[in-house]
Every structure is written in C-alpha cells, then in structure tokens.
Amino acid sequence: MNSISLVLFEDNDRLRESLVFLLNNTEGFSVLADYNNCNDAASAVRIYKPDVVLMDIDMPGKTGVEGVRMVKEAMPFTAVIMFTVFEDEDKLFECLCAGANGYMLKKTPPGKLFEAIQEVKDGGAPMSPSIARKVLNSFKHIRSTQYNLTPRELDVLQLLIKGYSSKMIASELTISFDTARSHLKNIYTKLHVNCGKEAISKALIERIL
Amino acid sequence: MNSISLVLFEDNDRLRESLVFLLNNTEGFSVLADYNNCNDAASAVRIYKPDVVLMDIDMPGKTGVEGVRMVKEAMPFTAVIMFTVFEDEDKLFECLCAGANGYMLKKTPPGKLFEAIQEVKDGGAPMSPSIARKVLNSFKHIRSTQYNLTPRELDVLQLLIKGYSSKMIASELTISFDTARSHLKNIYTKLHVNCGKEAISKALIERIL
DNA sequence: ATTTAACTCACTCATTTGGGTGAGTTGAAG
C-alpha cells in the first residue's frame, strides 16, 4: 500500500530492465511501467499516476529534458528524478527549469538511488554530490531572468517574502497601496501563480532572489 | 575591495596558521583575524564584521556550536562555515539550528574550501558531499522539534507551502474548513508569525519541512 | 518623433484570511 510506485524512462534496455528487476524485488518499490523513450511520457504518468518518475536525459527522440517538462505539465506533483551519465550544466539547468526534483548520476549505487527515490517521494531533492554544486551554480543564472521580473517587481517580491503585507510594501517603497498591489499582480502573472503564498514558495524554492 | 573578509576560529595552531597564510596569499580573500577559541566570537565579529566566519566545532572552552550561535546573535547576516573533522550527526544538527551556513570537512582540499567560502558569501550553502545527506537527515529530525508542531500541523504547513488555500487544505486532508484554519492559526502562533506568507518563508528558509 | 516598457495610481467586488472564543472527541500517559 505504501510502496512507492514508479515509472521509468531509459533507453538503455539492459540498464532499464535491471532497474525494474531490482526495484520490483525491493520492498517498498514497484515499477508500474517502463519505457525506452519518453515520447508518451505525458499519457504514461496520467495513466499510472506514479509517485516517482525516473528519467534518463539522453534518449533518442524526445530528450529527458522534454520528458520532465511533459510529466510536470501532465502531473505537476509527480516527483521526477533525472538519471543520467552526463553532468552537462546546460541540460541540468534546463531540467531544473522544467521542474525536475532530483538528479542522480548513473554511477550511483542502487542503494543510494533507492534512497533518493524514497527521499524525493518525501518531498526532498536528492542529488548526486558532484552535481549539487552545479545545481547551485545553475540557480545563480536563474535569478529572475527566467520570469523577466522588473527591478521594481524584484523589490516587491523581496518584501513579500519577508512577510510584508501590501500595505507594508507600499509604505516601505513609498508608493501607493494600489501600486504595490499592482506590482504584486504582475509578479503573480509572471511567476504563473495565483497568490502571494505561492509566489513566496516559488521564489524561495527556485531561489529567484 | 571585493575581496572576501574572514575571521577564523580554529584551535589547531598549525592548521589555522596554514589557512591564514593560504587565504591571505590567495586573491580575493583576506583574513581579518584568527583565534584558537571562540570565547570572544561575538565581539570579534562585531569588531571585524567579516563576510565569512570559518568555525571549527571541536575547540577547548566554548565549542563551535556555541560559537556559531554567538556569531549569529551578534551579526545575523555573517555567513558561518563549520569546519570540522567529525561528521557527528548531533553536532551537525545543533549547528544547523544555530544557523550555520555551510559545513566543510577538514579533509576538503583548500581549493574546494575557497570555493565554499565564495559560495557562502554569495548566499549559497556549501557542504561536503558526505555530510550533505546527513544534513537532510538531520533536518528530518527537526521537523517541528523547534516549534513543536504536531504531525497534523506539519501536514497543514506542507500544503500551505504548496500554495494551498485553507479550503484546499481542508479538502486535501478531509477535514472541515474551520479545522484547517484552526490548525493554521496554531501554526502561526507556534512559528511566531502573523500570516501564512510569513509562515511559508520561515518554513522554507529554516527548512522546517 | 514615436513607440515601448516600467512605474505609478485608482476603483470595484467577491473571496480569503487572521484573530478570537468556545467546545466536543479521542487516545495515550500518569
């Protein structure tokens, strides 16, 4: 019942089959489906609703980067762990933006990988140590660029994160209450969120500030 | 001008002096002061206002755990990197609670350490890979210990962070709207905040979840 | 010179939120 359900996307048949075998013979894990490409990733996760998706980056056809994007669009709360041999910073960055929840190198021993699966299911962000730093570096690039927040909007967002109310933001920035709220609304639109709380989460988690 | 200023606390004289020498002969770093104990850590950081503090954990007299606490009380925005040989989970945990910003093992090569210093100065959270997981595990222990959140309250807080409204939280947890709000109010009280936005910030920044 | 983006401000409206107060149930610890 509380076993973690998975769907795998991995073009290397031997590796994939090994993983499926290992996972299905490990208590607490059950592989619902596995694919050698992620062309149908969206429908796959919609059908199986797995707790966790293990996604290779380098696959023929659609790349894992597109894969994670599709998964996240289809089922936003499905945890996705990228599983790759390469430590390509650009791809890493793209995957982050696409919403991947973890990054494990293929050289990771199975035990660690299983821990990572458990961890990501628990809301963690497992990453192979060697790419952890890269991840931080990638995030530095983001710093709002992604959402095209204006300088003023960043000011507002920063205060919002401090827990300031619209009124407080207005007085802090010496602008009118309505202007502050106007900025907030624009921020929400740009961040694709519907309220301040979501904006704060997104900003803090994605390290926009 | 843009060189990173440091203050060191390390009881091993040879190691400390080596570090001071290395840092002062590396572009971008300047050691303002170094101590073989952290008894006067508070006044030291108040006087020197360093960008970064490098703090050993195992020192005679006051431990580095108390050291980081003092530093953080005196100068909350000073970045503190713990620098230790041991991977003691309990001490690690204590340091986390005390507000340390990074954890580097002494076996870390100088280059990596310097990167870490730069990183922590830039707002990152550098950690030796081997303790990164421990940190995550430690954080699991925290899970409210600090604020004595009940399991249910943690459930609610988790959803709050996802941007859920009271109504959504209620339906997600299959409780009434008022119960959800009741939990929220209790959470706010325990976290010493006045609104959900502050709660989200606090929870994410202090990694309560 | 004109377009454009950023910033500014205002008004309305339905909904949500935080705060306060009070209270019933349950399960575990003493």
Place this chain on the structure above:
DNA sequence: CTTCAACTCACCCAAATGAGTGAGTTAAAT
C-alpha cells in the same frame, strides 16, 4: 480513572487579498 495533548468543528468580524479594468508619467530605445 482522570488528565492532557492532539484533533476536530463552528461562528463572528474586520482586514487583506486577487482579479479585473483603466489610465497617466517618464525614460529609454528605435
């Protein structure tokens, strides 16, 4: 057996929020 913490639910109210719409100003880019 009772004490207590955790969880549950309800009602009230003032304030804050999000959403939508519209518009004036300024400074930079074309």
